[in-house]
Amino acid sequence: MIVLQIIIGVIAAVGVGFLLADLMKIPSLKASKAANSVGRKGKKKTGVIELYRRDFATKLAGKLHLNEFKRANLVIDLRTANMEITPEQYMADAIVKAIMIGILAIPAFFISVFFGFLILGIALFVYFSESKKVTRKIRQKRANI
16 A cells, blocks of 8 residues: 555656746756856866756746845845856855755655655755855855965
């Protein structure tokens, strides 16, 4: 019975992912790889999940609005850390990473409520950790000087 619940949970999570990809008009994998290889600075290969995560974050960044104070602070911090992205893109990236982990809570709730809440807690931790990543980079840069 539990195996059946796990299978249904995984199928539901995959289905929700496909529906979100279609709703947000995410480009195909070939188009994403081609665009990524053109703008790449290093020789590091980018995985499929990373490409989809960036596409979701880009779509979300267009809909995300930050207040002026937070946006101005993030612009200064991102420039200091030599990160060539907008503040909206930075925050959208943190949100999408947390959502990707949070989606795993759906099948986890079928197994155990405790595991579901544990995964949601991990997703919240990832969001706050990613949203503070630029300040950690700046601190590390200042410590090296």
